[in-house]
Structures are given as structure tokens and as C-alpha cells.
Amino acid sequence: MTGFSFETTPRILCEDGAALKLAEFLNGMGVTRPFIVTDAGLVGAGVVRPILDALNAAGVTAAVFSDVLADPPEASVMAAVAAARDAGADGVVGLGGGSSLDTAKLVALLAGTDQALPDIYGIGLARGPRLPLVQVPTTAGTGSEVTNIAIVTTPDDQKKGVVSPLLYPDAAILDATLTTGLPPRVTAMTGVDAMVHAIEAYTSRHKKNPVSDSLAVAALKLLHANIRRVIADGSDLPARRAMLQGSLLAGMAFANAPVAAVHALAYPIGGIFHAPHGLSNALVLGPVLRFNLPAAGPLYAELAAAIGLQPDAAAFVDEIAALTAEMPMEQRLSELGVEVQHLDRLAHDAMQVQRLLINNPREVTLADARALYEEAL
Ligand SMILES: NC(=O)c1ccc[n+]([C@@H]2O[C@H](COP(=O)([O-])OP(=O)(O)OC[C@H]3O[C@@H](n4cnc5c(N)ncnc54)[C@H](O)[C@@H]3O)[C@@H](O)[C@H]2O)c1
Ligand SMILES: [Fe+2]
Structure with missing residues (x-):
């Protein structure tokens, strides 16, 4: 690396109760007809109501789309775009986990253009303009509030x-305060996703840089020290x-130093077997870390030291595998219905x-990918 660039979300407010200040943000951005993108689980958990009440009290009337689907399928994203157009939205708020935040990003991007979603998959193809966009994450998490990515499930089950x-x-x-009601299983899956963001950013081959490294290390420290605590007591x-905060820092890191094989192998599991994103990552994490050891040893040793272990790569891999094994979620691909006959398709995808x-x-x-899935079976 001879030089680097770094980008992130320009304004971040991190404070208990901050979601109740949404109206101030929208006013400051000149948004008068906000369109809130969320899902039914968030409405049911009582996360959305207090925020709408605070907006109303401030004289802001928002349209709400609460039909986001997990790992958003194209059709669900386009339904949200259509609803935003119908509502005459002049700004978008994502409120929820990565599925809601990613849908909100695409609503803000597509509501005002004639570009079709399938035409903008890939890097740098979107033209814009996009509507003003505020993101309020309720999982920790994808880090989508500080990344330049939105992930969609296509009709042929690809992500x-x-x-x-x-x-x-x-x-x-x-x-x-929005996250204290997150159930243990979702807490575990999303927390492991955030840890993977930090680990893969730190070992990212081409774009890792001093800023992303600092963020990844700080993220992993926070996440590793607290994930067992939030599983034991969600409140x-x-x-x-x-x-x-760990999820935020990890998101900032991997937006600039992109993730790698754990995510590449996780996507087909999510696409074909509809496993949640964090769980898909967790199931292949141990095998991929062990596979990477010969190439990433010194970096894993640095991460071991960062989380308070001896600076030893194998110790790092063992601790991450042990931590994942303690999480209240499936531990083997076979528990999702994956069988040997599926491994070729997974590896191909x-x-x-x-x-x-x-x-x-x-x-x-290709052979490595198949062997990694087999190890996770
Ligand atoms: N854009 C990015 O940078 C990025 C990064 C990683 C993953 N992703 C994508 O994000 C999606 C996954 O997001 P996720 O893991 O956050 O899950 P999610 O958004 O799918 O939410 C999972 C479940 O948790 C519930 N939930 C969320 N917050 C809650 C709360 N505070 N209280 C109670 N219930 C709550 C939701 O209702 C939902 O049922 C996937 O599509 C994945 O591909 C995006
Ligand atoms: Fe992820």
C-alpha cells in the first residue's frame, strides 16, 4: 500500500435517546416529507412508535413503510421505492437492522431516477441523485449506517x-436504547457479523490502511469484550x-477495506437456504480462519494481542471459534438442511x-470453497 483514501458517513450522533432527535436532523436537512423504512418485527417490538410520536410532537408527519423483508428480495425493495414515490417523499430514514437500512439506501437512490435495480449491481454504476438519507441502526450489526453498500437477494437466489x-x-x-430488546439469537448472529467485518477488514488484501486498521482493532476489542455480556443479559x-459502537467502527473499516472469503462463502448460504446473514457468516467462519492461517498468521497474531491473548495466530482462531460455538444459534450447515449434494452449487456460487x-x-x-463448505457441514 503506497497511499489510500478513506470515506465515511459525514455526521454521526451516538447517544442514548438520540433517535428521539430525528426531527432536528430532518429539519436541518430541509426534509419535510420523510419516508421511514422499517420492518414488522421492529413495529411489533415497539421500537417505531416512540420515534413517530417524537416526530409528530415536533410537527413532522412521516410516511411509514414497514414491509421490509429480511435479506431484502428485489420485489420488496421495489415495493418500497414505489411507496416512497406515491408518498412524495423528499427524504428517507432507515430504521432497523441491515435489511431495513439497505432497503432505505436503495429507496433514497431509486425513488428519483429511472435506473432499474438490476442495472446497478456492482461497483459504481448508480447515477443518482439520491434523496437525503438518515440511518438509525437497531442491530449491532451490519454497520450499514456507515457503508457504501446495499445487499439484495435476486429472483435466482443470489445475493x-x-x-x-x-x-x-x-x-x-x-x-x-433501541437495541435492548433484540432477542439473543439475533444479537448473536448480528454480533458475529460485526466481528467478521472487523477481522476481514484487518486482513483485507488490497485496501487495508492505517485508518481502517485502527478502526478494525478498536471494533474487535469492543465487540469481543461485550458480545458474551449482551447474550447473557440483553438489557x-x-x-x-x-x-x-463496535459495529459502527467495523462498518467504517470494511467500507474502505472490503470483506473477503467469509462473506463470499456466506452469501450463497443466505441466497439458497435463506439463512440470516450473520448466521451464514458464523457457520463458515472457523473453517475460513483456519484456511487463511498460512497467509494471515502475523495479522491474526496482532488481533490476538488486541483482544488480550498471547500474540499467537492459532490462539486467535481458537478463541473466535470457541466464542462462536457458545452463541445461541445453529452450529452446522446441516442444521439448515444443507446436504453433500448441495456443496457443488454453493461452491460455484x-x-x-x-x-x-x-x-x-x-x-x-473452487475446490477450496467446496472443502470449506464440507468442513462446515
Ligand atoms: N450494507 C451493508 O454494509 C451490509 C453489511 C452486512 C450485512 N448487510 C445485509 O444486512 C442484512 C441483515 O441485517 P441484520 O443482520 O441487521 O438483520 P435484519 O435487518 O434482517 O433483522 C433481523 C431481525 O431482527 C429484528 N430486529 C432488528 N432490530 C431489532 C430490535 N432492536 N429489537 C427487536 N427486533 C429487532 C428485525 O425485525 C428482523 O426480524 C442482510 O441482507 C445482509 O446482507 C448489509
Ligand atoms: Fe456482513
Whole structure:
């Protein structure tokens, strides 16, 4: 690396109760007809109502789209875009996990243009303009509030990414009080996803840089020190705060130093077997870390030291595998219905995700990918 660039969301407010200040943000951005993108789970959990009440009290009337689907399918994203157009939205708020935030990004991008979603998969193809966009994450998490990516499930069960600088939101509001009701299973899956963002950013082959490295290390420290605490007691607000900040820092890191083989192998599991994103990552994490050891040893040793272990690569891999094994979620691909006969398709689909595989510290061949899935079976 001889030089680097770094981009992130320009404005971040991290404070308990901050979501109730949404109206101030929207007013400051000149948004008068906000369109809130969320899902039914968030409405049911009572996360949305207080925010709408605070907006109403401030004289802001928002349209709400609460039909976001997990790992958003194209049709669900386009339904949200149509609803935003119908509502005459002049700004978009994503409120929820990565599925809601990613849908909100694409609504803000597509509501005002005639570009079709399938035409903008890949890097740098979106034209814009996009509507003003504020993101309020409720999982910790994808870090989508500070990334330039939105992930969609295509009709043929692939997970494809829209990558564009236009997708960096204008502002992110982090309010840990929104996350205390997140169930243990979702807490575990999303927390492991955030840890993977930090690890893969730190070992990213081409674009890792001093800023992304600092963020990845700080993220991993926070996430590793607090993930067991939030599983043990979801109402532990300091630990929830630390997880949300860890997820933010990991997102900032991997937006600039992209993720690699764990994510490339996870996407087909999510696409074909509809496993949640964090779980898909967790199931292949141990095998991929062990596979990467010969190439990433010194970096894993640095990460071991960062989380308080001896600076030893194998110790790092063992600790991450042990931590994942403690999480309240499935531990083997076979528990999702994956069988030996599916491994060729999974490996084939993973090889399509070259956008990410090129960042892996060790080259992954088709045979390697199949062997990694087999190890995770
Ligand atoms: N854009 C990016 O940078 C990026 C990065 C990683 C993953 N992703 C994508 O993000 C999506 C996954 O997002 P996710 O893992 O955050 O899950 P999610 O958004 O799919 O949410 C999972 C479930 O948790 C519930 N939930 C969320 N917050 C809650 C809360 N505070 N209280 C109670 N329930 C709550 C939701 O209702 C939902 O049922 C995938 O599509 C993945 O590909 C995007
Ligand atoms: Fe991820």
C-alpha cells in the first residue's frame, strides 16, 4: 500500500435517546416529507412508535413503510421505492437492522431516477441523485449506517451488492436504547457479523490502511469484550452501547477495506437456504480462519494481542471459534438442511463473488470453497 483514501458517513450522533432527535436532523436537512423504512418485527417490538410520536410532537408527519423483508428480495425493495414515490417523499430514514437500512439506501437512490435495480449491481454504476438519507441502526450489526453498500437477494437466489459512494448516508443516529430488546439469537448472529467485518477488514488484501486498521482493532476489542455480556443479559445498556459502537467502527473499516472469503462463502448460504446473514457468516467462519492461517498468521497474531491473548495466530482462531460455538444459534450447515449434494452449487456460487474473494489473504479456488463448505457441514 503506497497511499489510500478513506470515506465515511459525514455526521454521526451516538447517544442514548438520540433517535428521539430525528426531527432536528430532518429539519436541518430541509426534509419535510420523510419516508421511514422499517420492518414488522421492529413495529411489533415497539421500537417505531416512540420515534413517530417524537416526530409528530415536533410537527413532522412521516410516511411509514414497514414491509421490509429480511435479506431484502428485489420485489420488496421495489415495493418500497414505489411507496416512497406515491408518498412524495423528499427524504428517507432507515430504521432497523441491515435489511431495513439497505432497503432505505436503495429507496433514497431509486425513488428519483429511472435506473432499474438490476442495472446497478456492482461497483459504481448508480447515477443518482439520491434523496437525503438518515440511518438509525437497531442491530449491532451490519454497520450499514456507515457503508457504501446495499445487499439484495435476486429472483435466482443470489445475493448481489450495489456499491456506490452515493450510498453513504448523510447521517447516522446510534441509540443503544433501541437495541435492548433484540432477542439473543439475533444479537448473536448480528454480533458475529460485526466481528467478521472487523477481522476481514484487518486482513483485507488490497485496501487495508492505517485508518481502517485502527478502526478494525478498536471494533474487535469492543465487540469481543461485550458480545458474551449482551447474550447473557440483553438489557445490559453499557454492553449494548459498546456493541453498537463496535459495529459502527467495523462498518467504517470494511467500507474502505472490503470483506473477503467469509462473506463470499456466506452469501450463497443466505441466497439458497435463506439463512440470516450473520448466521451464514458464523457457520463458515472457523473453517475460513483456519484456511487463511498460512497467509494471515502475523495479522491474526496482532488481533490476538488486541483482544488480550498471547500474540499467537492459532490462539486467535481458537478463541473466535470457541466464542462462536457458545452463541445461541445453529452450529452446522446441516442444521439448515444443507446436504453433500448441495456443496457443488454453493461452491460455484461463492466463486461468483470475486468482488470479495480478491480481498482474501489466501487465494480461494473452487475446490477450496467446496472443502470449506464440507468442513462446515
Ligand atoms: N450494507 C451493508 O454494509 C451490509 C453489511 C452486512 C450485512 N448487510 C445485509 O444486512 C442484512 C441483515 O441485517 P441484520 O443482520 O441487521 O438483520 P435484519 O435487518 O434482517 O433483522 C433481523 C431481525 O431482527 C429484528 N430486529 C432488528 N432490530 C431489532 C430490535 N432492536 N429489537 C427487536 N427486533 C429487532 C428485525 O425485525 C428482523 O426480524 C442482510 O441482507 C445482509 O446482507 C448489509
Ligand atoms: Fe456482513
